[in-house]
Amino acid sequence: MTAMIDISHAEKTFTMHLQGGVQLPVVRGVSFQVEPGECVVLSGPSGAGKSSILKMIFGNYRCDGGRIGIRHRGAMVDLAKAEPRQVLGVRRDTIGYVSQFLRAVPRVATLDVVAEPLIATGTARAEARERAGQLLRRLNIPERLWALPPSTFSGGEQQRVNIARGFISELPILLLDEPTASLDAANRAVVVDLIDWKKRAGVAMVAIVHDDEIRHLIADRIVDVTSFASAA
């Protein structure tokens, strides 16, 4: 079996401690696989559990049952049972998460914000900055902004910096949470190209995209989360 992600019968229930321990079942029976070079898009109405599933795959939300198999350094690791230290190792070497919002350190130049994940994994600073510049140019961030921290950028500019930071890594799995949400048509097309480039590099991706057109452009397969809804 070659799957990079192999989820079977995963489930999640939130316990609302401030509401007297009320149980809020969100998803159950979540089962799907993602092969290298494949982009699976999660679909379903608001509240169906798409973000929760993405967070379970990233190890942010702990599952209450089932298995989240992740191919990590050549072996399958079950993130549903992994120790926190193992989860951190999987994030460092295997899974990248591109969220909608940039959480940048204040006063760090945009070019360094984007180059940082490569430097952290051993790429020389000059080469990492060169590649960061290539991505920023591709995403239409003007060069005059590269030396500035992205905290004052517009929402769409910050999202593009975040995309550059997520896509610069060479991790074999990428989770994309609304990567085109605040982008104009030209930049949405760039993101579609970047996803295509990652597919050709063999990266396995799971994405949430509300835009129907983008969804059909990037999805190799659509997984309807409604069928996993606990209330179903």
Ligand SMILES: Nc1ncnc2c1ncn2[C@@H]1O[C@H](COP(=O)(O)OP(=O)(O)OP(=O)(O)O)[C@@H](O)[C@H]1O
């Ligand atoms: N940390 C949490 N604590 C309590 N409930 C939560 C938590 N995270 C999510 N939920 C609940 O789980 C359900 C699914 O939420 P989730 O964000 O996964 O849905 P979604 O399909 O991604 O929705 P949207 O498309 O609106 O982002 C919602 O009812 C939400 O309130």
